[in-house]
Amino acid sequence: MVDALHLTEIIKQKGFRLTIARQNVVDMVCKSLYPFTAEEMYAQLKEQGIGRATVFRTLKLLQELDVLVRVHLEEGCQHYQLSAATINASHCHTEDHHHDRIICRHCGEISYLDECPMKTNVNEIAKRSGYRIQGHHLDLYGVCRGCDK
Amino acid sequence: MVDALHLTEIIKQKGFRLTIARQNVVDMVCKSLYPFTAEEMYAQLKEQGIGRATVFRTLKLLQELDVLVRVHLEEGCQHYQLSAATINASHCHTEDHHHDRIICRHCGEISYLDECPMKTNVNEIAKRSGYRIQGHHLDLYGVCRGCDK
DNA sequence: GAACTTATGATACTTAGTATCAGTTGTTCA
């Protein structure tokens, strides 16, 4: 699990106030193991009196602070997950957790690659394209072992 | 430009009717050079009396037929573009056009990689993950040469 | 603790996309 303190520090460092609502959202975000939607997050936070707009606003803020990224699943774009930068910076992780994924088209299972296949390619791509490359988003699609029968 | 005839053949082969509305959508899709939204397409087709629902339906059908893919841009998921399979199958293209992209975070410019960096990795990933891999979606993010000053 | 700024929740609104449905258009087969 990612350290919530690290994220609240980022919020304060950038000059934003750390309110109770934001603290709550950050806590939930840190506990998330899988990509989640704003609605799912709101469903859990509204019991604590946190408004829908605030949840959307806070997730957007965390995205702008590079804490979260919005990710592309085949069914739509409304999912958020912790950015690779956040997970890497977290003291709770020693290995490099990356978010390259394989999604099973049959059962929807999502696995994460243990090794980033792009690592060796980025320099070459940068040279060829002239871009300064800052990151990437990679999803593989296929059929998992269980479904492939 | 992709051959509209090839796409209309796919529609007919799969047992769907080739109506005037579908023909119009296919023609527009073939002319598209960049990812487009359903609303953009509708804006151009409504003059010809084609309804909004029909445009959405037809784009969805073309997606199901693997003619189009919905793509992930940072601002959202609502864009469509021709699938790699369609472009490769088109007689107008001899080289391998792939849709791995680099997107400039500054000006929004989109470039396409001329070589798929995943080509060499897919077998290894399949072996390690146990998935039968059917495809992937790769976006790189960074700053293009023009903006990087 | 007053003055100010930022953030909040409620609400209304926008945008993207889907469901429904009566009417229209292709297709098939006699």
Place this chain on the structure above:
DNA sequence: TGAACAACTGATACTAAGTATCATAAGTTC
């Protein structure tokens, strides 16, 4: 040909995801 049927259509109403507005509340600064 044309009747019968299924597929498709546009209009419309709806849902879901997200944004804008605004009066109120809560931090912050001095």
